[in-house]
Amino acid sequence: MVGFIGYGNMGSMLIRKFIEEKALKPQEIIVSTRTKSKLQNLKEIYKDINIAEDNKDLAKRAKYIFICVKQPEVKGVLDEIKDFLDSDRHIISLAGAITIENIEKIFPGQVSKVTPTVLSEINEGVTLIAHNEKVKEENKKYIESLFEKISKVKRITEEDFPFAVEITSCAPGFLSSIFNEFMKSSLKHNKTLREDEVKDMLVYTIYSTAKLIYERNLAFEDVIEKVATKGGITEEGVKVLEKHLTPIFDEVFEKTLEKRRMIKEKADELFKS
Known part of the structure; x- marks a missing residue:
């Protein structure tokens, strides 16, 4: 199952686009957010989508976990779910300023960093992706295949992110x-x-x-x-x-x-x- 912690602009866009482009089925998705009322409309549109009780519940059930919260909130989310993360789990962070190394201080497992683009609204633009050395090859391909449904994917090193983000996402x-x-x-x-x-x-x-x-x-x-x-x-x-x-x-x-x-x-x- 694919989990999304956070349902702001980017998290909601990714969920909607992944479903629209048949990258994911609603029943394959589980969502958690602090404000549950935000998810009422989502549940009405996609009746089979899973709504988690909280972040811990999501971490127990999802293999792939997208962290879509604001950057100051990322550490708190990771601290909250770390006891439920095993080596099979895969964290995908959308927080541009949070390094993979920092995430590894809390979860020393499979971590990817992703910067999507607003142009994915029309299935265009470039999504930037970097993986740490622990991400299994099949998991790299799986995450990249999701974004290939809604954009062009460019796998780069994390060191290249600051400049690459300027010419893609910004x-x-x-x-x-x-x-x-x-x-x-x-x-x-x-x-x-x-x-x-x-x-x-x-x-x-x-x-x-x-x-x-x-x-x-x-x-x-x-x-x-x-x-x-x-x-x-x-x-x-x-x-x-x-x-x-x-x-x-x-x-x-x-x-x-x-x-x-x-x-x-x-x-x-x-x-x-």
């Missing part, structure tokens, strides 16, 4: 911010088209550009060359972007990676006590 937010500013600026120079019309054209152009790059295996420079002909209008805009965007993105990565480091330090402190 990127939809970054890109949306960029194109939101692009749209707002474009509206300043337009007196006739409505905002919804501009958004519709822009979103479809973004989608089509990404599809072109992906399906034709093009470099970004290939698209620029196709559109920004020498001496043309697009070239003028590209020059401005190339001049100003590099330092902006340097600062983005500096700020986010530093914030990630600070959050990790706080998480490490929790596991010292």
Whole structure:
């Protein structure tokens, strides 16, 4: 049985998508959360899904245990269930700042770290996965097969997570911010088209550009060359972007990676006590 401790945004999305894409049947899932009322609607939709009495009950019944709670709560959950975890159990943590090493201080068994993506809502995007050396090969394949139903899976080392998360899990937010500013600026120079019309054209152009790059295996420079002909209008805009965007993105990565480091330090402190 596959257990989910926590039923927030990510936990609820994974449960729903795994069922929708037939990666799991409702009767193969057991869920635990502090606020039981959150699960009433889930039980109404999926009558065969299992609702645990508490986290300990879930740990007794589930072989695979997804920890979907907020990062400050992870240690408390692990302390609560540790006496019910044997070598056959497999912990899958979604808490980005909690290292596998910290989890192993409480449960020295099979541990995987996963960073899903909001793009799994449409069965797209990249899910990052790292396993410790104790995870059995069949269990690696099983966990990865679940996420392959709703995304592309990239197995990496835990050391690569901070940077890889920026370009997968965080990127939809970054890109949306960029194109939101692009749209707002474009509206300043337009007196006739409505905002919804501009958004519709822009979103479809973004989608089509990404599809072109992906399906034709093009470099970004290939698209620029196709559109920004020498001496043309697009070239003028590209020059401005190339001049100003590099330092902006340097600062983005500096700020986010530093914030990630600070959050990790706080998480490490929790596991010292």
